Amino acid sequence: MATISFQLNGKTVSVKDVDAQMPLLWVLRDHLNMTGTKYGCGIAMCGACTVHMNGSAVRSCSIPISSIEGSKITTIEGFSPNMDHPLQKAWIEHDVPQCGYCQAGQIMSAAALLAENAKPSDEDIDIAMSGNICRCGTYNRIKAAIKTASNQ
């Protein structure tokens, strides 16, 4: 059992008495009540659980809580709560979500892409977003929305 402190959406949080091997995903969801980050596969193959760790997109299902001491974590709830990020606006403009379950992870992956590459090509988008599965098949809209956001 461990006690871990880290920055979550700009605030310092301390999690006590958790299994050191528990992935960040489940600490967020079950111990901190931050359920915007979704469970999809548990093995970093679907991207539903994507969060930012020190600015990079990571799969929170595969990061033990013991490894994030002192890190800065951003989840979908803290990413842009006022819904004014160009990606959120573009997602709405293109009416991207169907079931919506994977979309928080999609947005977090896209945001990390744009932070590194303000004008991604189609190929850049394909590479950066290839870790995020959408069973509803909204990929074309995701791509269009990233393009729209990148032009703002």
Place this chain on the structure above:
Amino acid sequence: MITNIKRRSFLKVAATLGGGFTLGIAWASDVKTGYIKTAAEDWTGINAYLSISPTGKITIMSTNPEIGQNIKTAFPMIVADELGADWKDVIVEQAALDTVNFKRQVAGGSQSIRFSFDLLRQAGATARQMLINAAAETWGVDPSLCKADMSKVVYNGKSLSYGELANKAGKMPKPENVSLKDTKDFHIIGSSQKNVDADKILSGNQKYGIDTKREGMLYASIKKPDGFGQVIVSVNDAKTRAIPGVVDVVQFDEKVVVLAKDTWTAMKGKKALSVTYKSDKTLEDSEVIDKKLVELLNGAGEVKRNDGDVDKAFAEADQIVEKTYEAPFLPHNCMEPMNFFADVQADKAHLEGPIQTPEGSRKAVADMLGLKEDQVSLMLTRMGGGFGRRLNGDFVREAAQISKLAGKPILLVYSREDDMAGGIYRNAVKYRFKAAVKGGKMTAYQLHGAGVNSRNHCRENFFPAGAIDNYKVMSSNYESAVTCGPWRAPVTNFLACAEQSFLDEVAEACKKDAVDFRLEMLDYAIANNSTTKKDYDPVRFKAVLKLAADKSDWYNKSSNEFKGFSAYFSHNSYVAEVAHMKKVDGTPVLEKVTCAFDCGILINPLSALNQVEGGVVDGIGHAMYGNLTIKDGAAQQTNFNTYRMIRIAEAPKVVSHFIDSTEHPSGLGEPTLPPAGGALANAIYKATGKRIYKQPFVNEMEVDVLG
């Protein structure tokens, strides 16, 4: 939560404490509840529900389960249109299961809009008339002189808002025989409206079933036998119980369940279980099942339809084309794994979560617990996909059973492995087609479908029924311990792929263009429309074929474009698709899919485009990659590292065209999936000369045509 059951009399209107009015519409056809005696005299059909605040906000309940088909936007749009509302004033809320006030709260068969369209319109129109009557009485004029206009009633330069009228309208007597709008006067139906939950989804605030939290709740992880058909011999849970955070281990049927203070600990506890199983029968194996299905195809199937004399036509044929098409099991892979919340107490139970069949699931739970249905409440949550998996309420019953055994509220959460290995699959199936060709025409068509665990693997009254005189369809079933269930576009999801691939080959044998061949068959069906039974309208079907041919520039055979055609009727809708393939450095690559679609009146064109695109991408993806195999009784693919899903780089562009229609709205969420695989297979043939007879296509090819 059960909606106020006192609002039970037909169109009984009650002013609410807040000064607004609510309009509940209930129906006698809900015979189980037994107390709506007078309603049958007035109406038949579904019910709906809306409320208006004094400030003019209009809350419309979306009654049906939301699985990503965007019903939660579409249903209220229909009500709001007839209501004469300004869409900006509308707030949408998800209704709980409520068999007293609502009807057919099911997400299945792409039937929600088709079933509910007129009844939602009547609900809106009735409320609109009451608001008009309230305004007319205020002004002392005849209601016929007043008009509803964008959340107001207007007359002779005067106007009262719906908010101002709500209280009075709530006390007005119920109007008889309200008139519905002319379809040309729709102001919301047919306009593109954004997903009503988008803000919540994109800010992480949308709650799905898996996000349910309750005071004192435990998380449950379930262990089922490794192989289908196995039973438990022994359970050792000592290591599990020693894990900090594990609270309890319970057992029922062939299932062992770990209860813990968080999801991960429950999953960890499950992994620490030591359970031995046995099976009295030989364990299931895909290779064995494949052989059994071929044996069935070689025998006589149950005849589902037999027109004319196929055997005579085969005897007289110039050429016979006979091909067999094969498909494996497929898991649904909803992105949100199966889960459900249950709080079972001695005399009542509450259920909450993602289920496409809330009414049937509640009944099953009530029966299982020995409770009456009205002692069990069920709240619907937005679902992270359905695709038919959540038509089966197995996990709802499990959640209730676990809560009962644990004596606590619980949230059952499947791991991805539980979800993918747990069955209820799209069944493995094979289709053998045989066509007689004589004088450049197809003179007989025979289909035999053999698959796992379904009463009928064919759709004998779909095309080409009625388009050819000698026509025979047979089905054979193989009973297996591998559980199967509906999967997006049941039966047709592979039948269409096989049929449309086969017709391409027959067209070639007849030396006909693939589209012309189908059009000639439809012309024959049109000419004989009154004499043959068929589920489709050949005139509407022909129109989508022509639209797809036109928009895809089908007849322009450029040197570096390889086009595959496919068309299918299902869920009362008509679809034609053209897959466009190009060669890049000699390698064929699917570039885009042109889709022509007729689903009657479009409620929400923007959302419809999204559904069409998703259906095509899903269809292409599963045709290419979908593959679940069984060995030693168990699924060999249990997560996305071994089960391949289509990803962004592989998704083709989709260009959609809708038939401008005033026909009654029909299915939208499913029908564009079935023809996609056939369009791809036929384009692959054009580009490579190779016919594809087996899913997943990727195993049949040297290159991945999705790039």
